[in-house]
Amino acid sequence: MTDTKPANADQREFWNDIKGELWVELQPRIDPMLGPLLGGKAIEALELIPGERVLEIGCGNGTTTLAMAERVGTEGEILAVDLSRPMLNKAAERGKASGYPVKFLEADAQVYDFPNEHFDAGFSRFGVMFFDDPVAAFSNILSAIRRGGRVAYVCWADREDNPWIRIPAGASKAYLELPPPPADDEPGMFSMKDEERVRSILTSAGWSDITLERFDMECSLGEDVVDAARFISQMGPMSEPFALSDEETQYNTLKVIEESLAPYSSSKGVFMGYSTWIVAATRP
Incomplete structure (x- = not known):
């Protein structure tokens, strides 16, 4: 018998057992970093109107869910899905307090049986890059x-x-063994x-009228290099090796990250460049 793991099993484990609770704790830092300029830019591309129904993929702690709920109003509907129970619990708590008609669901958007042709729009902020089979995932989203x-x-x-992650991750290699980057x-x-x-x-996957708009900006990683290094060490490819290393290695790693961030530091904080795509498409 072949032992076949379910779709995106590694991602489910990662966001539940490894990173979920941490990202709940980091939400006050992550939201301003990814915040209204990045997630908000993609929300603007949807041109949501009151009463519309929206499917959100990878809702995390619910920040973009609530931002869209403000646009569709009490007559609208948002179903927000994620693989991470810890983040969904946080999102549900925030959703209940908001009073908006939002529903949070632990589900894999690649395979979940969504109601057919139910939603007016789909949305994601950094939630679609980790599918085992992206064509299957976007086909499934299309059907909804x-x-x-x-x-x-x-x-x-x-x-x-994206120097915000490339530069500190590169510096950390002096003391950490980072996992090899995945193939393209x-x-x-x-x-x-x-x-x-x-x-x-x-x-x-069946989508049409596809557009990609490059959106680059600078965001704050922290108040100073010490603050920024501690934050960024919990992100990206260095996060797990850093967390598993001994105290001396962590200390040395933070120091080399601080040095790498120094050219980007000023009295206003540590600001570095981000580069994203805002992608939009239509179901024919």
Whole structure:
């Protein structure tokens, strides 16, 4: 008998057993970093109106869910799905306090049986780069969107254009053994970096009128290099090796990260560049 893991099993384990609770704790830091300019830019691309029904993929702690709920109002509907129970619990808590008609569900958007052609729009903020089979995932999302409906999401552009993670991760290699980066067609933070690949995935999944808009900006990583280094050491490929290393290694790693961030530090804080794609498409 073949032992076949369910779709995205590694991601489910990662966001429940390894990173879920941490991202709940980091929410007050992550939201301003990813915040209204990044997630909000993709939300704007949807041009939501009151009363619409929205499917959100990878809702995390619910920040973008509530932002969209304000746009669709009490007559609208939002179903927000994620693999992480800890983050969904936090999102549900925030949703209940908001009073908006939002529902949070632990589900894998690649395979979950959504109601057919039920939603007006789909949305994701950095939640679509880790599918085992992105064509299957976007096909499944397509089936949940009404004809003429649309999808919009934000994803990371090329790693070279994202010094906020490239530079400190590179510096950390002096003391940490980082995992090898995934291949371009494997699930990963930068798996949607290539415009041609994005178009191919969405076209194969049945979407049309595909647009990609480059959106670059600078965001704050912290008040100073010490604050920023402690924060960024919990992100990206260095997070797990850092967490598992001994106290001396962690100390030395933080010091080299601080040095790498020094050129980007001023009295206003540590600011570094981010580069993303705002992707939009329509269901024919």
